[in-house]
Amino acid sequence: MTTPRTLFDKLWSRHVVSERDDAALLYVDRHLVYEVTSPQAFEGLRLAGRQPWRRDTVLATADHNVPTTSHREVIRDPLSRQQVDQLTRNCDEFGITLFPLGDRRQGIIHVVGPEQGATLPGMTVVAGDSHTSTHGAFAALAFGVGTSEVEHVLATQCMWVDRMRTLYIELRGALPHGVTAKDVVLAVIARLGASGGTGCAIEFGGDAVRALSMEARMTLCNMAIEAGARVALVAVDETTLAYLEGRPQAPRGARWDAACRYWRTLVSDPGAAHDASLAIDVSTLRPMVSWGTSPAQTVAVDDRVPDPAGESDPVRRVQMQRALDYMALQPGTPITAIRPDRIFIGSCTNARIEDLRAAAAVLRGRRVAPTVRQALVVPGSGLVKAQAEAEGLDRLFIDAGFEWREPGCSMCLGMNDDSLQPGERCASTSNRNFEGRQGAGGRTHLVSPAMAAAAALAGHFTDISEG
Amino acid sequence: MDAFTVLDGLVVPLDRADVDTDALIPKQFMKSIARTGFGDNLFDSWRYLDPGEPGKPRSERRLNPDFVLNQPRYRGAQILLGRDNFGCGSSREHALWALVDYGIRVIVAPGFADIFFNNCFKNGVLPVRLPADEVDALFAAVDAIEGYRMTVDLHAQRIALPDGRLLAFDIDPFRRDCLLNGLDDIALTLQQADDIRRYEAGRRDLEPWLFAGG
Numbered sequence: 208m209t210t211p212r213t214l215f216d217k218l219w220s221r222h223v224v225s226e227r228d229d230a231a232l233l234y235v236d237r238h239l240v241y242e243v244t245s246p247q248a249f250e251g252l253r254l255a256g257r258q259p260w261r262r263d264t265v266l267a268t269a270d271h272n273v274p275t276t277s278h279r280e281v282i283r284d285p286l287s288r289q290q291v292d293q294l295t296r297n298c299d300e301f302g303i304t305l306f307p308l309g310d311r312r313q314g315i316i317h318v319v320g321p322e323q324g325a326t327l328p329g330m331t332v333v334a335g336d337s338h339t340s341t342h343g344a345f346a347a348l349a350f351g352v353g354t355s356e357v358e359h360v361l362a363t364q365c366m367w368v369d370r371m372r373t374l375y376i377e378l379r380g381a382l383p384h385g386v387t388a389k390d391v392v393l394a395v396i397a398r399l400g401a402s403g404g405t406g407c408a409i410e411f412g413g414d415a416v417r418a419l420s421m422e423a424r425m426t427l428c429n430m431a432i433e434a435g436a437r438v439a440l441v442a443v444d445e446t447t448l449a450y451l452e453g454r455p456q457a458p459r460g461a462r463w464d465a466a467c468r469y470w471r472t473l474v475s476d477p478g479a480a481h482d483a484s485l486a487i488d489v490s491t492l493r494p495m496v497s498w499g500t501s502p503a504q505t506v507a508v509d510d511r512v513p514d515p516a517g518e519s520d521p522v523r524r525v526q527m528q529r530a531l532d533y534m535a536l537q538p539g540t541p542i543t544a545i546r547p548d549r550i551f552i553g554s555c556t557n558a559r560i561e562d563l564r565a566a567a568a569v570l571r572g573r574r575v576a577p578t579v580r581q582a583l584v585v586p587g588s589g590l591v592k593a594q595a596e597a598e599g600l601d602r603l604f605i606d607a608g609f610e611w612r613e614p615g616c617s618m619c620l621g622m623n624d625d626s627l628q629p630g631e632r633c634a635s636t637s638n639r640n641f642e643g644r645q646g647a648g649g650r651t652h653l654v655s656p657a658m659a660a661a662a663a664l665a666g667h668f669t670d671i672s673e674g
Numbered sequence: 675m676d677a678f679t680v681l682d683g684l685v686v687p688l689d690r691a692d693v694d695t696d697a698l699i700p701k702q703f704m705k706s707i708a709r710t711g712f713g714d715n716l717f718d719s720w721r722y723l724d725p726g727e728p729g730k731p732r733s734e735r736r737l738n739p740d741f742v743l744n745q746p747r748y749r750g751a752q753i754l755l756g757r758d759n760f761g762c763g764s765s766r767e768h769a770l771w772a773l774v775d776y777g778i779r780v781i782v783a784p785g786f787a788d789i790f791f792n793n794c795f796k797n798g799v800l801p802v803r804l805p806a807d808e809v810d811a812l813f814a815a816v817d818a819i820e821g822y823r824m825t826v827d828l829h830a831q832r833i834a835l836p837d838g839r840l841l842a843f844d845i846d847p848f849r850r851d852c853l854l855n856g857l858d859d860i861a862l863t864l865q866q867a868d869d870i871r872r873y874e875a876g877r878r879d880l881e882p883w884l885f886a887g888g
Contacts, residue, residue: 224873225866227848232863234873236884244766246707255860260870263886272705286705286728293707329881337765337789351789353767355796363863365870369788369846401692402759402785435759437788458883466883501692522691522757529690620764622701629725641696641763643719647726 211476214442215373215408218348218473222331229370233348235360236330239316240267240303242294243622244335248358249297259301260364266325267298268306270315272622275585275612280309287623301361314588314614317341317555321425322590324454328443328470333360338555338638340431343439344424345447346473348408350437371438372482374407375475378415380490385672387565388423389557389636389655391415392430393495393505395487401503404436407483410475411441415489421450422561429556430638433502442474496542496668497640497653499530504640505653506542508670514538533642534650535630543668545652547634549627550575550582550609550663551645552656554619557636558587562656563595566636567603569660569671575608576666582609583625585617607663621646634662676798677856681779682825683752687816688742693756694763695790699772703728712768713775717743747820755812756783760801761790770797780826782833784809795849798856800828802843828854 222233245267252258259265272287273279282288291308298305306312312319317338320326332342332349335357342349350368352360360366376395409431416424424441431439441447448467451457458466475481493507504527506513515527515538531538536545552558552566563586575582584604586592592614595601601611618625619637627633627649636659637644640651654662661671703715705728718726721743723736737744743751754773760783761769770793773781779799784806786794794801804812815835816822825834828850833841852859878885 224869228846230846230848232866234870234877243704247709247767250707250709257860284705290705290707327884330884335765335767337763351765353765353770353789353793353796355767356792359860359863362860363867363870364874365863365866367848367859367863401762402787405759405785405788432763435762435787462883466881469881525689526691620696620701622704639694639696639763641694643700644696647700647719 211479213373213479213481214346214410214440214473214475215371218329218346221329222348224365230367231370232365233331233368234365235333236264237320237325237332238265238360239320239332239334239339240265240357241271241316241336242269242290243271244354245297245357246290246293247354248335248361249301251358252301252361257362259303259361262302264364265303265361266320266323267294267303268313268316268319269294269308271616271620273308273615274623275615275617275625277613279613311589311593314586314591315555315558315616317429318559318587318591321345321421322454322588324451324457327451327457328447328473333366337432338429340437340439341425341429341555343428344421344441346440346443346470348438351432371408372406374404374409374436375481375484376409376411377413377484377486378411378489379413379486380415380488381418382415382489383492383672385494385657386489386492387655387657388419388426390492390495391489392427393497393502393653394492396430396434396502397505398487399434401433401501402435404431404434407436408438408440409436410481411439412475416441417444420561421446422559425559426556430502433638443470494655494658494671496658497651498534498536498542499527500533500640500642501530502638502640502653504530508542508658508668510542512536512538512540512542543670546578546632546667547652547662548580548631549633550579550659551618551633551635551637552583552659553585553587553617554637555587555616556638557656558585558591560591560594562636563591563600564598566656566660567600569657570603570607570609570664573607573664575663578666579663582663583612583618584609585612586614588614609663618645620644634659634668675796675856675858678779678798678800678828678853680825680827680829681752682823683780684748684750685753685755685816685822685824686742686748686751687755687813689757689813691757692759692762695761695766695769696763698761698769699766700726702726704766704768709771710775712772716772716776717741750777752777753780753782753824753826754778755809755816756781757809758783758785758806760786762787765789767793767796770794770799774799782809782812795853796859798853800826800853802826802833804841804843808841
């Protein structure tokens with residue numbers, strides 16, 4: 208009898224080209240590229256006279272700094288335009304497939320990959336972006352990397368990775384009304400802390416995960432990095448296969464059948480030993496809202512802003528006070544008394560069709576509160592946008608007072624014109640509430656799409672689990 | 675990449691946990707397509723009182739006198755003393771390019787975020803993990819003694835303190851070798867090109883759907 212193996216071990220050992228000490232040279236099956244973290248990598252190839260090892264594994268799109276307003280094919284900001292143009296030139300020169308602005312397939316790289324079937328179970332996936340953990344929802348071993356590693360992967364099709372510990376998080380029970388995968392992952396991060404997953408590959412399992420759609424599993428894996436875990440995983444099941452069947456880059460016919468036979472083995476064997484494990488009963492969770500400047504600084508919507516005086520660790524206490532000062536919040540303030548100036552629905556965390564449906568369902572027939580200066584919805588890709596329009600979701604957003612935009616990363620990081628002004632407060636479905644993340648001096652509260660929509664209507668956070 | 679062997683340098687303390695890469699280099703400076711020129715915008719929103727934009731000369735900026743990097747006693751620091759989870763968040767290597775451009779070659783902290791940690795080695799920067807109580811003691815010493823310097827010896831894997839104490843640190847031997855010799859890691863991996871091709875042929879048999887025309 209063979210030793211039971213974890214999903215992580217199966218994926219890892221399948222990709223080892225060679226080993227040294229506590230690291231392995233892993234082969235990379237899919238490399239996702241975008242405009243901001245790739246120009247210096249292509250320049251490096253050019254200077255060294257190197258070519259991509261396997262250009263058919265590389266897929267590129269422009270997402271981080273692109274405008275989200277209409278008629279954006281000519282970008283006004285010269286620096287953004289230069290970066291997007293450079294991506295086009297690099298893809299031309301090195302023979303890489305690019306979904307440019309104007310192509311319906313363009314969008315946020317972590318939305319585009321799965322949508323195209325370019326992310327498949329059993330793959331290793333690399334991108335010069337920390338939220339590459341998203342692709343782990345497909346039982347793919349996916350790593351966010353820096354630009355030098357982008358160049359290394361382009362040139363060698365491989366990367367050296369330190370061996371990781373595995374952390375199994377079992378999610379049990381049924382999600383209460385108004386509680387989504389976003390709330391679950393925020394609760395997990397609050398529990399682990401911002402560095403609790405460092406050096407770990409997190410596998411999410413349990414009946415609550417099995418009940419989630421692929422979109423929701425992507426939300427879960429997307430934010431593992433906010434607990435420090437570079438890799439997140441969900442085992443393959445029928446939901447995975449149903450999502451992938453018929454996608455443009457998924458295998459077809461007999462090859463599909465063969466692939467499914469292998470992919471069904473991409474689960475942790477019963478009795479496989481993880482380095483650590485944790486169980487959470489999701490039926491006790493509440494809708495979550497971040498109050499501070501780290502995603503771990505998150506509480507339930509019916510809770511209050513915490514008091515640093517209650518924190519015993521001096522470094523953490525100072526950090527909490529700094530966060531309160533930056534966020535202009537007083538300890539003890541009810542979360543439902545916090546009033547956002549802007550609403551952002553979008554990002555690689557929450558800009559898929561299901562996220563837009565959830566927000567639109569809350570908005571139906573109602574209007575954004577007059578105290579809200581701007582409410583933005585930015586679909587994750589051109590195809591998500593088209594699907595939403597086919598379902599009439601765009602009308603629900605627009606009728607409620609939202610701006611319906613073109614796809615991109617937008618206000619998640621504010622590299623384009625969509626950013627907060629100093630002091631502005633935002634209810635955001637994105638992934639990071641760091642100081643200045645959405646614009647210098649801007650204040651971010653991380654929430655689910657349904658919560659963002661409810662806050663837009665009420666003008667303050669509200670307990671959407673009621674009613 | 676520049677080799678790293680021994681560095682005797684001034685230490686600047688940054689007493690905050692979870693310093694993220696958005697703080698190290700704000701997004702508006704990531705529109706550059708070069709690897710250089712980021713140093714003036716390291717910690718931009720903490721270092722300056724006015725909003726930073728690409729191309730705005732440093733001479734026109736208003737320095738934040740309260741930010742530690744702006745205090746005269748830390749001018750020219752090459753060693754950054756930090757807290758846990760240093761470099762968390764975004765994978766942007768621009769954070770390293772900004773640190774290097776500013777002059778930082780060593781970061782000492784109780785812990786680093788994984789992607790940032792890897793990015794350090796790609797840029798000739800040595801990240802040193804020390805136990806939290808050692809780091810606490812260093813913060814106190816740096817605060818108490820103006821001009822506090824340390825000598826970081828990568829070959830010997832130890833840090834010499836002004837009081838004569840030596841702090842040993844661990845480092846992956848391969849990475850140490852790469853830093854000591856300033857090696858091009860792509861060229862090193864390409865020495866295994868035959869292994870990679872052999873591996874690739876095996877995978878093509880196992881998972882032909884991953885190969886165009888396979």
